[in-house]
Amino acid sequence: MLLHDLLFRLRTLLRRPATENELDDELRFHLERQIDKYVRSGMSETEAVRRARLEFGGLDQVKDECREARGVSFVETLVQDLHYTARTLLHSPAFTACAVLTLALGIGANTAIFSVVNRVLLNPLPYPNSQELLAARQNDSRPNLKDIQRQTNSFASSGGVNIEPMDFTGSGEPVRVHAAYIDAGLLATLGVQPMLGRWISADEDVKGGPRNVVVSYPFWRDFLGGDPHVLGRAIRLSDNSYTVIGVMPREFTLPKELADVFVSLWVAYPEAAPFRGVHFMHTYWRLKPGVTLTQAQAEIAQADHRLAEEFPDTEKERGTLLIPLHEWLVGNVRSALLILFGAVGLVLLIACANFAMLLMARAVARQRELMIRASLGARNGRLIRQRLTESALLALVGGAAGLVVAKAGSTLLLALKPAALRHFGTIHMDARVFMFVFAISLLTGLLFGLLPAWSASRGDIAEALRENARRTTTGISRSLLRSFLVTAELALALILLAGAGLLIKGFLRLRSVDPGFNPANVITMYLQLPGTRYPQIPLQTNFRRELLARINSFPGVEAAMVTDLPLAGNYVDHRVVIDGRPTPAVGAEPEVQTLSVMGDYFGVMQIPIRGGRDFRAMDREGQPRVAIVNEAFVRQLLPGQNPIGTRIDWTRSNEPHEWMTIIGIASDVKHSGLNQPVDPAVYAPFSQNDEAWRKWMTLVIRTRVPVAGLVKDVKKQVWSLDSQIPVSGIQSMEDLLAVSIAQQRFNMLLLGIFAALAVALAGVGIYGMVAYRVNQRTHEIGVYIALGAQHRDVLQLVMKDGVKLGLLGIVLGLAGAIALTRVMVSLLFEVKPTDPATLIGVALLLAAVAMLACYIPARRALSIHPMTALRCE
Amino acid sequence: MPSRSIDLPQGTLDLLILRTLSLEPLHGWAVSERIQQISSDVLRVQQGSLYPALHRLERRGWIKARWGTSENNRRAKFYELTKAGRRELEIEQHAWEKLTAAVSQILETA
Numbered sequence: 001m002l003l004h005d006l007l008f009r010l011r012t013l014l015r016r017p018a019t020e021n022e023l024d025d026e027l028r029f030h031l032e033r034q035i036d037k038y039v040r041s042g043m044s045e046t047e048a049v050r051r052a053r054l055e056f057g058g059l060d061q062v063k064d065e066c067r068e069a070r071g072v073s074f075v076e077t078l079v080q081d082l083h084y085t086a087r088t089l090l091h092s093p094a095f096t097a098c099a100v101l102t103l104a105l106g107i108g109a110n111t112a113i114f115s116v117v118n119r120v121l122l123n124p125l126p127y128p129n130s131q132e133l134l135a136a137r138q139n140d141s142r143p144n145l146k147d148i149q150r151q152t153n154s155f156a157s158s159g160g161v162n163i164e165p166m167d168f169t170g171s172g173e174p175v176r177v178h179a180a181y182i183d184a185g186l187l188a189t190l191g192v193q194p195m196l197g198r199w200i201s202a203d204e205d206v207k208g209g210p211r212n213v214v215v216s217y218p219f220w221r222d223f224l225g226g227d228p229h230v231l232g233r234a235i236r237l238s239d240n241s242y243t244v245i246g247v248m249p250r251e252f253t254l255p256k257e258l259a260d261v262f263v264s265l266w267v268a269y270p271e272a273a274p275f276r277g278v279h280f281m282h283t284y285w286r287l288k289p290g291v292t293l294t295q296a297q298a299e300i301a302q303a304d305h306r307l308a309e310e311f312p313d314t315e316k317e318r319g320t321l322l323i324p325l326h327e328w329l330v331g332n333v334r335s336a337l338l339i340l341f342g343a344v345g346l347v348l349l350i351a352c353a354n355f356a357m358l359l360m361a362r363a364v365a366r367q368r369e370l371m372i373r374a375s376l377g378a379r380n381g382r383l384i385r386q387r388l389t390e391s392a393l394l395a396l397v398g399g400a401a402g403l404v405v406a407k408a409g410s411t412l413l414l415a416l417k418p419a420a421l422r423h424f425g426t427i428h429m430d431a432r433v434f435m436f437v438f439a440i441s442l443l444t445g446l447l448f449g450l451l452p453a454w455s456a457s458r459g460d461i462a463e464a465l466r467e468n469a470r471r472t473t474t475g476i477s478r479s480l481l482r483s484f485l486v487t488a489e490l491a492l493a494l495i496l497l498a499g500a501g502l503l504i505k506g507f508l509r510l511r512s513v514d515p516g517f518n519p520a521n522v523i524t525m526y527l528q529l530p531g532t533r534y535p536q537i538p539l540q541t542n543f544r545r546e547l548l549a550r551i552n553s554f555p556g557v558e559a560a561m562v563t564d565l566p567l568a569g570n571y572v573d574h575r576v577v578i579d580g581r582p583t584p585a586v587g588a589e590p591e592v593q594t595l596s597v598m599g600d601y602f603g604v605m606q607i608p609i610r611g612g613r614d615f616r617a618m619d620r621e622g623q624p625r626v627a628i629v630n631e632a633f634v635r636q637l638l639p640g641q642n643p644i645g646t647r648i649d650w651t652r653s654n655e656p657h658e659w660m661t662i663i664g665i666a667s668d669v670k671h672s673g674l675n676q677p678v679d680p681a682v683y684a685p686f687s688q689n690d691e692a693w694r695k696w697m698t699l700v701i702r703t704r705v706p707v708a709g710l711v712k713d714v715k716k717q718v719w720s721l722d723s724q725i726p727v728s729g730i731q732s733m734e735d736l737l738a739v740s741i742a743q744q745r746f747n748m749l750l751l752g753i754f755a756a757l758a759v760a761l762a763g764v765g766i767y768g769m770v771a772y773r774v775n776q777r778t779h780e781i782g783v784y785i786a787l788g789a790q791h792r793d794v795l796q797l798v799m800k801d802g803v804k805l806g807l808l809g810i811v812l813g814l815a816g817a818i819a820l821t822r823v824m825v826s827l828l829f830e831v832k833p834t835d836p837a838t839l840i841g842v843a844l845l846l847a848a849v850a851m852l853a854c855y856i857p858a859r860r861a862l863s864i865h866p867m868t869a870l871r872c873e
Numbered sequence: 874m875p876s877r878s879i880d881l882p883q884g885t886l887d888l889l890i891l892r893t894l895s896l897e898p899l900h901g902w903a904v905s906e907r908i909q910q911i912s913s914d915v916l917r918v919q920q921g922s923l924y925p926a927l928h929r930l931e932r933r934g935w936i937k938a939r940w941g942t943s944e945n946n947r948r949a950k951f952y953e954l955t956k957a958g959r960r961e962l963e964i965e966q967h968a969w970e971k972l973t974a975a976v977s978q979i980l981e982t983a
Contacts, residue, residue: 004933004934008931008932008934022940022950025948025950026900026901026924026949026950027924029900029901029902029943029947029948029949029950030900030901030902030905030920030924032947033902033943033945034902034920036945055920056920056921057919057920057921057922058921061921062921062922062924062925065921065922065924065925066924066925066928068925069925069926069928069929069932070928070929070931070932
C-alpha cells in the first residue's frame, strides 16, 4: 500500500511530461463528450462549449488538483514557485540586490569567523587519537621527564622538545633553522609516521648516540631538493654532520613549536641534557586508553612529590599541571574567538531584521497582486508557501554571495596574521563550513521570511481591497512588527558598538603605553655563534667586539648588541642573591631577567639611565664586574635604598661569589609585552660574562637617516668575519612593537568592522522604515501641508516614530551592553567593561546615525506638493 | 442552472466512483454520466472534482487506468477496479449502510 503509493508518485514524477499530456488528453476527452452531448440535445455549438466549460470549472485549477491528487504536487509546486519567484525577483532588481547584499554581508561575516572557529575550536588536532594527548603547563628537564615516565602508569608514552636555532650550512648562504631537540618518546607520543624513513629510536637517543636527523617537509623540499633518495645523506648542522634518517609528512607540525629539523637532545646538546634543574622542554603526554585526566594528574603529583624530596635544590617547587592538548593550544584564543563569533551573530540578526523588513515592504507593494491571486482562488497556505519560497531563494542566493564575502574575509583575516592563530596553519572552507552556510541561509530565509509572509497573507480580501483603495495605513500588527525589528536592530547595533568602542579604547591605551625605549629607526638582527668554533668566552668577545666596531664605522649608524630584545618573547632568568642580605631559603631566591649587552645599548635604544652611570669601555674583562639594574629591580628588591654600589650575584655561581656591583639604574622597559608588568632585570656586559652558553646576540642598529643596503652591508661584515654564521630575525623595532600588539589589534579591527557593519545595517533599517511611512502617508502629508503646516511640523510628524524607536533601541542596547560586555574583560586593557565614557560616546554616535537615517527620508516629505498628493488618490 | 441538486457529502464521491466502476471499466465522463443517471439527476457531481478523485484513487491502488477506445472510437482513459479496490468498496459500502441506517433510525424515532 505504502510501497504502491511511493512507486506511483515516483513514476508520475519521472514520467512528468507524459503524465501531463495524458492529463490534458483525459480532460479534453471529457469536455468534447460533454459538448457533443449538449449539441445532440439541440444546443448551438457555442452555447454547448460555454455550458460544458462552466460546468467543468477552471481547467487549470482541476489540473492542479489532479497533480496534487497524484502526489507530485510538492515538487511540482516548488518548481513552479521557484520559476515564478525567479521571474518576479528579476523584475525588481533593486529589491533583490538589497536583500541579497544585506544577507551576503551578514552571512559572509559569519562564515568567515565560523571557518576560523571551525579550524581552531571544532576540528581535532592532526594527531591520531588526539583526545588522549595532554600537555604540561610547566616546562621540565629531561632527567625529570625520564623519572616521571618510570614512576607512572597512566601514560602510554610521553616526550619533550626544546627548540633551539641551528646553522644549516653547505648550500649557499648559511641559514638559521629551528631545530627541535627531542627525546625519542616525543615522536611515539604524537604518533605521526614519517613520510620517508623512520623516527629517532630510543637506543639512538643516548649520550654519544649517532648524529641522525629527521627533517620537516618544507626543509626537505626547500633545502634538500625534495630528493626521494635523501635517506642516508649527510647534512651540516652547526658544524656537525648529521645523517638524514627520515622526512615528516607535509601537514605535520609540532603542537606549538615551529621546527625544521628534529635531533636527539642527548646527541645535539649533551651539555644541557643531563641537568635536572634546566627546565626547558615542553612535554607532551599520551594517556593509556581508559585512564582519566584526574587519575593521571594524581599520579604525576605523587611523582612530583618524590622528585621534590629527592632533589630539593632544584625541584622543591614542582607542581606539574596536565591539561588536554587542545585546550592548551586554544586556551588564549578561545574567548576572543567566541566573542567575535557572538558579535558576528548579532550582525547576522540585524541583517535578518532588515531582510524581514524588506520583505514586508515588498509584500505591501504587491498587495494588489496578492489580492487578485487570492480572489482567483489561490489559497492562503499556497500564498504563504510562495512567499517562503521567495525568501528562501533570496537567502540561498545571499548565502552563496556570502561565501564570496567569506572567502575575501578570511583572506583578510589571515593577512592580519593574528599571532595566536599562527599555529593553526591555513583556514580552509571545508564541508562543515558549507553546511554551516547552507543551514544558516535556509534558516534565515524561512524564519525571517515567515514573519512577513504570515502578516501579509492574513486579513480578508475585502479589507485588502479597502486598504489598497485608500492607501492609508496598514494593519496594526505589521507596523508593530516593523517597530519591533527597528528597535531590536538599534539595540543590537549599540551592543556591538559598545564592544568595539571598549576594544578601541583599550587598544589606544595599550598603544600609548611607553615601551621604555624609542623604536623609531632601529633595525635588529639575530646571530648565534656556533659552539664548536667559539667555545670560549674570549673568542666570542673578540667576534662581537670586532663586528660592532665594523658596523659602527658605517656613516650615520650606531650599533650595539643585547642577548634578547624587548617584546621578542625571550629572556633568560636567574635567581639572584644580594650581598649583605640574609640568603633566602634555597629555591626561594628572587628571579630576575638577565640581559648581556655590548656597545652603547642604552644609547641606541634610548633607554634613559635614571641614576648612577652607564657602562663604559673600561667595564670589560679583567675589570671589576659591574651591572645595571632596572627600576623594577630597585622597587621590588631594594626598596627605599640607594642601589648604587650594592653587590649582587647569581645563586648558581660557586662560592665565593664574584660579586657584580650595581653602577646604574636603567629606566623600565616593557620586555614581556606592553600589557605586562615589568619584571626586575639586570644588564651586564657581554665581556664580563662567565656563561659561555650565551652564544647568541641581537644587533640593534639605529640609523640617523634611512640607510639603503644596510642589512646587506651588515651581513657582508658578519660573513667576512665568519662565512658560516647565519643572520636572521631581521626586523625593525617598530615592526616588533606592532607584532607584539597584533592580537589586540586584530580583535579591535574585527569587532570594529562588525560594529560598523551593524550600524550601517541598522541605519538602513531605520531609514527604510521612515521612507516607507513617508511614502504611505503622502496623501496625509499633502493635506497637512495644504492646511498650512510648517516644515518643522511635517518633519516632526514623519520623524517622530523613527526617533522614538531609535531612542528606545539605544536605551535597550545600553542595558544589553552593560550586561554583555562583561564577557570581554579578558580582552580589555585598562578599560572597565562598563566604561561610562565609551558607553555614552557610542550611544551618542548611534543616536546621531539614527537621527540622520530618519532625517534623510523625512526631507522628502517636505517636498511633497499638496496637489500631487491629493491627485494620487 | 437547472433544478437544484444535492452536493455530495464529504467522502462519498470516492464510494460512488468505486461502486460505479465495480460493474465495468469506464472513462471519466461515463462515470459522471452514470452517477447522474442512476441518481436520477439528484446528485450532481461537480465535474471538475471527479478527476482529482479518480487520480487519488489510482494513487491508492484501488483503481487502475489504461488507455482504450471509447464507444465513439476515440482514445480515452478507462478506469477499472483492482482487487484492493473491491475490498475497499465492500468496507466503505458496509460503513455507509451502517451510517445511513443509524441516521435514519435517529431521524425516525427522535
